[in-house]
Each structure stands twice: as structure tokens, then as C-alpha cells.
Amino acid sequence: MGAAQASNRTDVVPLSYGSPASASFPYDALQQAASDAILTQGHAALQYSGADGPAVVRQWIAERSALRGIHVTPQEVLVTYGSGQAIDFACRAILEPGDHVWVEAPTFFGALNTFRTSEAVLASFPIDEQGLRVDLVEEALEHAVRENLPLPKLLYCIPNYHNPGGISLSVFRRKRLAELALAYDFFILEDDAYSELNFGAAYLPAIYSFAPQRTIYLGTFSKTIAPSIRLGWAIASQDTAVKLGSFFHGSRASAFTQQIIGNLLSSYSLETHIGQLISRYREQRDSMLKALDKHLQGAVEYAVPEGGFFVWLRFKEEVDTGELVKYASGHGVSFIEGQQFYLSPEDGKRYARLSFSYCEAEALELGIVRLAEAYQDYQAAQAAREV
The missing domain is CATH 3.90.1150.10 (Aspartate Aminotransferase, domain 1)
Structure with missing residues (x-):
């Protein structure tokens, strides 16, 4: 590049x-939120303690996710250093070297690099104006079973306002892809960085809403607040969230940054x-x-x-x-x-x-x-x- x-x-x-x-960027609101994080909450936010960060951030994510048909508790929300870290943790939790990962063609090059670093075997499936060709994914799964070939451990999908394709996955295909994940026992990594930036003012149901036990849903504040905040999140079933969280060493995503965002979410109309x-x-x-x-x-x-x-x-x-x-x-x-x-x-x-x-x-x-x-x-x- x-x-x-x-x-x-x-x-x-x-x-x-x-x-x-x-x-x-909401400069004035962030300035006030950061000032409060130092002057009012600094005794905790600036310490080693922090761990999960202020509960308000995970609570907000859990409540906001209901717009996409995702109904979870804050305990099923893992706050990360951007969604990129969540992709990395998902690979660590699910993949061993040589496991198969299926992706869209085209797809986000940052995710491709992470899968390659994980030593995954990659295969791709085209998109059209309705998103990923789920019918071709289904045919490939059936062929793999017939020929005793490896099945994917993970399928990576960008369902809303695709990077780079700009298109969205149809509701029918979302549901069918979820059904395939359940039937063939693979995880869907649903990267939903752009869903808030919806010019039609309507939210499509997340793939997660159709198969929560086989989907890891990713979101981020980078596109709506500011990229350098470096806060994203993963939503997963309780056991999968525990596996993902095990890869943190020491404190989780900056408690101080989370406190700033927590203050912002409490005092500023993000809507x-x-x-x-x-x-x-x-x-x-x-x-x-x-x-x-x-x-x-x-x-x-x-x-x-x-x-x-x-x-x-x-x-x-x-x-x-x-x-x-x-x-x-x-x-x-x-x-x-x-x-x-x-x-x-x-x-x-x-x-x-x-x-x-x-x-x-x-x-x-x-x-x-x-x-x-x-x-x-x-x-x-x-x-x-x-x-």
C-alpha cells in the first residue's frame, strides 16, 4: 500500500x-470527559486497578446492541484495544496452525494479515450486491463433508457497509449463514465496524442474533468517536468471552480511556x-x-x-x-x-x-x-x- x-x-x-x-470528533465533550476522568475519577482510573474498566461502557454496549437484535449482559461484552485486538484474540482462542479460515473476496486486509500470522489456511468466497455468496459457502461445506476435507474453524464476515465493498449482507443470507455455522460447527467472526453509519436509518439484525453460541460480534468506537481512542469490543457467549479474556495480560483495555468514554456516554448525546x-x-x-x-x-x-x-x-x-x-x-x-x-x-x-x-x-x-x-x-x- x-x-x-x-x-x-x-x-x-x-x-x-x-x-x-x-x-x-466531539472535541469539547471529550475534553470535559477527560478532565473529569483525571480530576474526579483519577484516583482509580490512573491506577493499576482498572481491570474491566467502568461498568458504564459495557452496559452501554450491551444496551445499544439490542438495536441489532443482540440481547446480552455486560458480562458477555469484552472491551478491547480496538476491534483489531478482538480479531487477534478470536484467532488465539479458536485456531491452531493449519486450521481453515474462510473469508469474503474482497475483505479487510488487516484481518487477512492477522489470519496469516495465525498460520491459518485461507479460502475466499465472492461477494455480490447482497453481500457474501452464502450459497457458495454452503456448496463448499457440503463438498468438504463428501470428500472428507477439512471444515473451517472460523468464517470472517463484514455484514454492514463492507470494507471495501460498501455493500451489506441481506437478512436472508445472514440467517442462512448462521444456520450453516450451527450445522457445521464453525464460528462466525462478525466484524461490524460501520453499522452505526447507516444512511437509511435502519438497523439490520446481526448475524449474532441468529446464532449467538457460534458468533463473535465485533464493534468499535473508532468510527463514531475517534480512532486514537483505541476502544473496541467483542460480544460472545459467556464461555467464549472467558476464553477471549484469558489473553489479556495484566490490565485490560486502558481503564483511563474507558473512564473517559464512560463519562462521554453518560453526559453527551451520542445519538x-x-x-x-x-x-x-x-x-x-x-x-x-x-x-x-x-x-x-x-x-x-x-x-x-x-x-x-x-x-x-x-x-x-x-x-x-x-x-x-x-x-x-x-x-x-x-x-x-x-x-x-x-x-x-x-x-x-x-x-x-x-x-x-x-x-x-x-x-x-x-x-x-x-x-x-x-x-x-x-x-x-x-x-x-x-x-
Whole structure:
């Protein structure tokens, strides 16, 4: 991904940044929450004690999860250093080297790296406009049983506003995937980082709601409050939560940071804040799509994301976005090439992930203009090579 970030220019439009808008952070409320955590609760929050952190955070997560059909107690909520740590703990709890993990194609490259570090054997299944092709997963499970092949121990899925695909898994497929996990005895790792950023104001039921005993549900405050807070969570059945928690050494996720977030959740309307985020990101998405339709019309296609951060671009002509990203860098725009999101890089050559979350509308259009210019230069160079 280095080529997507590197440039000699100082005015690069970073469409590669899968980050929230810095202007969206609740600065004043966080300042007050942090001040209170030091001046009022510091005698405990700054000590070694802490352990699980203030109960208000886990209580809030448990109550909020009911919007997705998840009904749990705070004891089934494990607060982690971001959802990345939760993915790592799930791998440690469930996998041995050589165990099989099934993923979507494409999928989040950070999770792929964690599975590879766990020495898992990886296989992937495509997504379409309704999310993971669960029918193909079912066929593969049936084939594995017939041929006495290994079954997966874990299936990793991003059901809402997929990273990078931008699409959501249909309710029918969620339910069927849960049924398969129960029937074939594998765990689903449900990574739900973007579900709060729902432009349609409706929550789909979590996969967890259909198979709580075979699902580990992951969430995060990174997309709604701020990434550097580094607080995420895992929800799992009591016995699985105990296994996940056993991998903490010493204190769990920073008690001080949890106290700050606990204060924020108690004194600040996160519901109002999320509504403001949705309005902001919906407008930024619309600005990006309008620019794509204007400047790359006929050259690309995409599914309109109904939430989240990303547009997953497919070039209609034969393109290697691993090469195109270098031309884009020269024109002052970055994106993430599709190869990063696949087990087989060849599968991602025509694809690019663009993020509309980080930049304001004017910068988004400028970035697409530059991307279109880079694409023209790339085409010209390819044509010259063929002569």
C-alpha cells in the first residue's frame, strides 16, 4: 500500500484514508470527559486497578446492541484495544496452525494479515450486491463433508457497509449463514465496524442474533468517536468471552480511556452525534459519486453504499490498479489498489477502494478529477506500449 500513500507532492488528496473526518470528533465533550476522568475519577482510573474498566461502557454496549437484535449482559461484552485486538484474540482462542479460515473476496486486509500470522489456511468466497455468496459457502461445506476435507474453524464476515465493498449482507443470507455455522460447527467472526453509519436509518439484525453460541460480534468506537481512542469490543457467549479474556495480560483495555468514554456516554448525546456523522458522510458520499459520474463516466462502475466509508470501484477496461496507483500519486491523489483485499492479487486488478469519509466535498471532487487524469495517462502509456 505504500504507493497509495507516497508522493512528492504536499497537496495529495487522500482518498486512501479509511478514516473518519477529523472535524467530526466531539472535541469539547471529550475534553470535559477527560478532565473529569483525571480530576474526579483519577484516583482509580490512573491506577493499576482498572481491570474491566467502568461498568458504564459495557452496559452501554450491551444496551445499544439490542438495536441489532443482540440481547446480552455486560458480562458477555469484552472491551478491547480496538476491534483489531478482538480479531487477534478470536484467532488465539479458536485456531491452531493449519486450521481453515474462510473469508469474503474482497475483505479487510488487516484481518487477512492477522489470519496469516495465525498460520491459518485461507479460502475466499465472492461477494455480490447482497453481500457474501452464502450459497457458495454452503456448496463448499457440503463438498468438504463428501470428500472428507477439512471444515473451517472460523468464517470472517463484514455484514454492514463492507470494507471495501460498501455493500451489506441481506437478512436472508445472514440467517442462512448462521444456520450453516450451527450445522457445521464453525464460528462466525462478525466484524461490524460501520453499522452505526447507516444512511437509511435502519438497523439490520446481526448475524449474532441468529446464532449467538457460534458468533463473535465485533464493534468499535473508532468510527463514531475517534480512532486514537483505541476502544473496541467483542460480544460472545459467556464461555467464549472467558476464553477471549484469558489473553489479556495484566490490565485490560486502558481503564483511563474507558473512564473517559464512560463519562462521554453518560453526559453527551451520542445519538445526536451519530446523526450528525450520518448527515456528513451521506453528503460526502453523494459528492464523490457525483464526481465519479461526471469525470469517469463509462469507465467505472460501483454499487452505491448505503452507509460506511467506502466506494468500491471497478474499472470496465482491463486495468492494473497496482500500476494506476503510481500514476495517481503523480497527479496528487491516493487510493488503495484492489489487490490488497484478495487472497489472490490477480482478482483485484480492476478494483480500487476510495474513501469518502476523510475529505470535504471540494477535495473529493478534486481527487476524482485527478484520478480521471491519472487514468487517462495510464491508458495512454498502455497504448504506447502496445504499438
